[in-house]
Amino acid sequence: MSLPLQDLCRVAPEIVLCAFAMLVMLLAPIVPRARHGILSTISVLGAGIALAATRFPAMYPGAAYSGLFRADAFSLFVHWIVCGAAFLVILGSTSYLQREDLDAGEFCALILLATAGMGIMAGAQELLTAFIGLEMSSIASYILASYKRDAPRSNEAGMKYFLLGSFATAFFLYGIALFFGASGSTRLDMMTPLANDSARTLLKMGLGFIFVGLAFKVAAAPFHLWAPDVYEGAPAPVTALLSTGPKAATFALALRILADVGAASPLWFWALWVAAVLSMFAGNLAALVQTSLKRMLAYSSVAHAGYILVALATAAATDHAEAGIAAALFYLVGYALVQLGAFLIVAQLGGPGERHVEIEDFAGVARRQPAMAACLSLFLLSLLGLPVTVGFLGKFYVFNAALESNLIWLAILLGLNSVIAAYYYLRVIVAMYMLREPEQEIAAEPVPWTLSLVLWIASMGTVYIGLFPARVIGFAAKAALNMR
Amino acid sequence: MTPQIAVFLVLAAMAVAGAVSLILQRHPIHSALSLIVVMVSLAGLYLLLGAEFIAAVQIIVYGGAIMVLFVFVIMLLNAGEEERTNVSRMARFVGVPLGVMFLLEVAYWIARATSHLAPPAAQLVSTRDLSTLLFREYVFPFELTSFLILIALLGALVLARREDSD
Numbered sequence: 001m002s003l004p005l006q007d008l009c010r011v012a013p014e015i016v017l018c019a020f021a022m023l024v025m026l027l028a029p030i031v032p033r034a035r036h037g038i039l040s041t042i043s044v045l046g047a048g049i050a051l052a053a054t055r056f057p058a059m060y061p062g063a064a065y066s067g068l069f070r071a072d073a074f075s076l077f078v079h080w081i082v083c084g085a086a087f088l089v090i091l092g093s094t095s096y097l098q099r100e101d102l103d104a105g106e107f108c109a110l111i112l113l114a115t116a117g118m119g120i121m122a123g124a125q126e127l128l129t130a131f132i133g134l135e136m137s138s139i140a141s142y143i144l145a146s147y148k149r150d151a152p153r154s155n156e157a158g159m160k161y162f163l164l165g166s167f168a169t170a171f172f173l174y175g176i177a178l179f180f181g182a183s184g185s186t187r188l189d190m191m192t193p194l195a196n197d198s199a200r201t202l203l204k205m206g207l208g209f210i211f212v213g214l215a216f217k218v219a220a221a222p223f224h225l226w227a228p229d230v231y232e233g234a235p236a237p238v239t240a241l242l243s244t245g246p247k248a249a250t251f252a253l254a255l256r257i258l259a260d261v262g263a264a265s266p267l268w269f270w271a272l273w274v275a276a277v278l279s280m281f282a283g284n285l286a287a288l289v290q291t292s293l294k295r296m297l298a299y300s301s302v303a304h305a306g307y308i309l310v311a312l313a314t315a316a317a318t319d320h321a322e323a324g325i326a327a328a329l330f331y332l333v334g335y336a337l338v339q340l341g342a343f344l345i346v347a348q349l350g351g352p353g354e355r356h357v358e359i360e361d362f363a364g365v366a367r368r369q370p371a372m373a374a375c376l377s378l379f380l381l382s383l384l385g386l387p388v389t390v391g392f393l394g395k396f397y398v399f400n401a402a403l404e405s406n407l408i409w410l411a412i413l414l415g416l417n418s419v420i421a422a423y424y425y426l427r428v429i430v431a432m433y434m435l436r437e438p439e440q441e442i443a444a445e446p447v448p449w450t451l452s453l454v455l456w457i458a459s460m461g462t463v464y465i466g467l468f469p470a471r472v473i474g475f476a477a478k479a480a481l482n483m484r
Numbered sequence: 485m486t487p488q489i490a491v492f493l494v495l496a497a498m499a500v501a502g503a504v505s506l507i508l509q510r511h512p513i514h515s516a517l518s519l520i521v522v523m524v525s526l527a528g529l530y531l532l533l534g535a536e537f538i539a540a541v542q543i544i545v546y547g548g549a550i551m552v553l554f555v556f557v558i559m560l561l562n563a564g565e566e567e568r569t570n571v572s573r574m575a576r577f578v579g580v581p582l583g584v585m586f587l588l589e590v591a592y593w594i595a596r597a598t599s600h601l602a603p604p605a606a607q608l609v610s611t612r613d614l615s616t617l618l619f620r621e622y623v624f625p626f627e628l629t630s631f632l633i634l635i636a637l638l639g640a641l642v643l644a645r646r647e648d649s650d
Contacts, residue, residue: 065624143639
């Protein structure tokens, strides 16, 4: 029996996030609309303090609340990703909210609460707790996707996401029910040996349903069809959040189930294999023919989910899954930094109402806004996996882990897909630097300092971790070891 | 056939019929009424399993409070009959057969898995045991649910608010 105070310390980041979300909601009606920037500032502060509050679970690792939640190096690592993503998205969207005349209060509160849900998913040791975390992040995402209420595209995105997402949630919940029927508990870490074959059959079915629910949330093929429409219709900063935080948290939950439930590895291996290959091809091939940059990045994020699934398949394939788990965690860091940066640049360069998000609109950006063009090129090159960037090392670790566990075919397909992807990433860079500007002049808006700061952090991170990955990969390896 | 199984079959048939009618009805009010049938038959199933507290909650909260809200919303929106769109060919010729196959497969595996299971000894879980479990061991997810509801409330506010006139 641990002290309640220690339990509170272990969920300190979530407490901070929820407290700040409520503070922002209380202040929103009081603060005059013209000064809603204050709410963004408070929320950025909240996300920052939550990031700092990960010190507490680091100091008191262990199980909390009768073992339903666990603070360990793994959950800590995922907390850094999701809290960091929330910090950067809120900071980077400040000017966007003003430009589009959207309320900052609810926007920031929803992001903070969603992030708390993601943090809970990262540490959950029990399926119902994980489910509530998942729903916190999902429901907030549905609302955020349709946040621009007067834009039909945004409404459509929210509606599609909500309907399909609820369907996936039903799968996940049914999976939990079968899991409970088989093992008599929803705990992941205290799996009792199963009584007989019938229980094993039920467990397998449960895990199958859970897999479908999780695969939907990370937009892995063949459950990815919602992603392009939602990513395109949602306000760009929301897309930046959707494609990073919830994905990282859902992958974390999948890894946790893989590590704790012994039966999951052999059962999920082929499912992960097939989903990885399908996602890589579906994402990359569809991205080739897109004309909208937002849509292209959406398909590219499906492909990246495929690369991470390769790492998960590696973790499921062998008894020492550490290399695969560490590779997945490292990939998620690099991917989050780059994806966030790219979507925030799209939000800025798209101009009022995000009207200029076609790839041809980006022609000649290098002349109009050289710094933005340079940043976007860096992020695209990192997504492509060019050396010196963090994307290269992410792919390298996944590739290496796949080779070490003798998944030669997966490794080959991963390499092949990286080559396919080069075409559409480079097309954007070529458009920015070499093509002539479109006929009608697109006014270059000044870049607000908040966005500059975010892009500076993201690009510095991309290059710095790309050059000196030792600390991050070291911690990822520690997190992977710490899980079992 | 024991009486329990007979009652179960009747309730289960009611639940499924209600759910199918919920989807097929054209008028939202009729759909809402079908949903009440589903809720009440589910409550009966819970009672059959010995979960009297859950059964009572199901009737009071779902069959009562939530359904009243549904009906209110339908009345306030003054929602008329739905217009039918043509079901896409893809859904009709690929989706429906695949869905039926999936359903049969799941039914088959569950039937196979549970045929060997010994029926659990009839045990009544008292409301006191339930609350002990809920407020001791599962207090963390219980408290989290309040934030989940807060998010949903916030969402309703964001999406339904009238545009400021300023």
